[in-house]
Amino acid sequence: MDQSLSRKDFIMYSAGASAALLLNTLNLHADEQQIGNIRVAIIGCGSVSNRYIPHLQTSSKVEIVALCDIKYQRALDQKKQYNLTAATYKHIDEMLAGVPFDMMVTITDMQAHGELNKKALQAGKHVWSEKPMANTYAEGKALLELADSKHLKLWGAPAVVNSPQFAFMNKMIQEGKLGRVASAHGQYGHTGPTWSAFFYEKGGGSMPDLGVYNIATLTALLGPAKSIMAMTSIVNPSREIDERGTVKVEAEDNAHLLLDHGKGIISHVMCGFNYFDPHGHEAKGQQLHSIQIFGDKANMRLIGYDWETYGVYVDDAWDQPATLHEPETGGYQWQEGATKVAESIIDHTIPKINVQHALHVLEIIESARKSSAEGKKIYLTSSFKWPLF
Numbered sequence: 090m091d092q093s094l095s096r097k098d099f100i101m102y103s104a105g106a107s108a109a110l111l112l113n114t115l116n117l118h119a120d121e122q123q124i125g126n127i128r129v130a131i132i133g134c135g136s137v138s139n140r141y142i143p144h145l146q147t148s149s150k151v152e153i154v155a156l157c158d159i160k161y162q163r164a165l166d167q168k169k170q171y172n173l174t175a176a177t178y179k180h181i182d183e184m185l186a187g188v189p190f191d192m193m194v195t196i197t198d199m200q201a202h203g204e205l206n207k208k209a210l211q212a213g214k215h216v217w218s219e220k221p222m223a224n225t226y227a228e229g230k231a232l233l234e235l236a237d238s239k240h241l242k243l244w245g246a247p248a249v250v251n252s253p254q255f256a257f258m259n260k261m262i263q264e265g266k267l268g269r270v271a272s273a274h275g276q277y278g279h280t281g282p283t284w285s286a287f288f289y290e291k292g293g294g295s296m297p298d299l300g301v302y303n304i305a306t307l308t309a310l311l312g313p314a315k316s317i318m319a320m321t322s323i324v325n326p327s328r329e330i331d332e333r334g335t336v337k338v339e340a341e342d343n344a345h346l347l348l349d350h351g352k353g354i355i356s357h358v359m360c361g362f363n364y365f366d367p368h369g370h371e372a373k374g375q376q377l378h379s380i381q382i383f384g385d386k387a388n389m390r391l392i393g394y395d396w397e398t399y400g401v402y403v404d405d406a407w408d409q410p411a412t413l414h415e416p417e418t419g420g421y422q423w424q425e426g427a428t429k430v431a432e433s434i435i436d437h438t439i440p441k442i443n444v445q446h447a448l449h450v451l452e453i454i455e456s457a458r459k460s461s462a463e464g465k466k467i468y469l470t471s472s473f474k475w476p477l478f
C-alpha cells in the first residue's frame with residue numbers, strides 16, 4: 090500500500106480551502122483515503138472473481154480491502170486463495186458500514202447489479218459493474234444521474250474497446266480505409282453456463298451475458314444505433330444447473346438483432362446458449378471471425394471473440410491475400426475493466442470505457458426483447474459521443 094500522505098494529513102499540511110477543492114477534484118470520499126492508491130471492495134465471489142481478483146492484484150495502485158458474498162464461505166475461500174488481507178462480509182449493508190473503501194466492483198448475479206450499484210453510489214462509492222449495470226435502461230440511467238449528482242464514477246462492462254484489435258478496426262473505419270461501410274456481423278455463443286441459474290432466469294439471458302460484447306463492439310465501431318429489430322427465442326425450456334438440478338429457462342437463450350446505425354449502415358448480432366463450439370466457454374484458440382465489417386473498398390474480420398482476440402484480417406485487394414494485423418494482445422485482457430477504471434481515478438485520466446456507451450447497449454438489449462415480443466421496430470432514445478476515440 091502506498092505510504093504517502095493520508096487525507097487527514099494532507100488537509101493539515103495544505104491551505105484549507107484550496108486543499109479541500111483539490112480533494113473534491115480527486116473524488117476521494119472516505120476519510121482515511123491514502124492518496125496514491127484506491128481501495129476496492131468486491132461483491133460476488135463466484136466464477137468471474139477468479140479472473141478479476143488476480144488482475145486487480147497486478148496493479149500497484151489498487152488494494153482489495155473487502156470481499157462480500159451472500160454465500161459467505163465463498164468470500165472466505167477467495168480471501169484465502171488469493172492471500173488477501175481483505176475484510177469479509179455476507180451482506181452489502183455490512184460491507185458499506187465496514188472498512189472504508191473507494192470503489193465497489195460488482196460481479197454478482199446479473200439481476201442484483203442495479204440494486205447493489207445503487208446502494209454503493211448512495212454510500213458515496215465509485216462503481217465498476219459487470220454487465221448489465223442495471224436490469225433496465227431506466228434503472229441504469231437513474232444510476233448514472235445518482236452518480237453524477239454525487240460526483241462519483243460509474244462504469245459498466247465489457248472492456249472490449251480497450252483491445253488493440255478494437256483500436257485498429259476503429260482507426261481503419263475512421264480513416265475511411267474500408268470505403269463506404271455498409272454491413273457488419275457479430276456472433277457469440279456456446280452451450281451455456283452450468284454453474285448458476287441466474288443466466289436463464291428473468292433478467293438473465295444470452296443478450297446481457299454474450300451478445301452484449303458484440304453489441305458494444307459494433308456500436309463503438311459504427312456509431313450509436315438509431316433503431317432495432319430483433320427475434321429472440323427459448324430453445325431449451327429447462328437446464329441442468331450444478332448443485333441445483335433442473336431450472337426453468339425464462340430468459341432468451343437465442344437472439345438475432347438488426348441494428349440501424351444511420352447512413353445506411355446495418356449490423357447484425359446473433360448470440361445464444363445453444364451454439365456448439367468445441368472451444369467452449371473459455372474460447373481458447375478460437376479462430377472464428379466473430380466480427381466482420383464490410384465496406385466497398387475493404388472488409389475486416391476479427392479472429393476469435395471481441396473480448397479475447399488474436400488479430401484482424403483485412404481484405405482490400407482483388408489479387409492479394411488478406412493481411413493480418415494486431416496479432417498480439419498488447420497486454421489487454423477482457424477482465425481488465427475494473428483495474429483500468431480504478432487506475433483512471435487515481436491518475437485523473439479518462440478511460441476508453443464509457444458509461445453512456447454501456448447505457449446505450451443496455452437500451453438495445455431491452456429494446457430487442459420488446460421488438461421480438463411486439464413484432465416491430467423500436468426506435469432508441471440513448472446515444473453516446475462517437476467516435477469513442
Ligand SMILES: NC(=O)c1ccc[n+]([C@@H]2O[C@H](COP(=O)([O-])OP(=O)(O)OC[C@H]3O[C@@H](n4cnc5c(N)ncnc54)[C@H](O)[C@@H]3O)[C@@H](O)[C@H]2O)c1
Pocket residue numbers: 132133134135136137138157158159160163179180181196197198199201205219220221284285297298
Ligand atoms: N464467469 C465468467 O467467466 C464471466 C465472464 C464475464 C462476465 N461475467 C459476469 O460476471 C457476473 C457474475 O458471473 P459469475 O459467472 O461469476 O457468477 P457466479 O454465480 O459464479 O457468481 C456470482 C456470485 O455472486 C453472489 N451473489 C449473488 N447475489 C449477491 C448479493 N446480493 N450480494 C452478494 N453476493 C451475491 C453469489 O452467491 C455468487 O457467489 C455476471 O454478471 C456475469 O455475466 C462472468
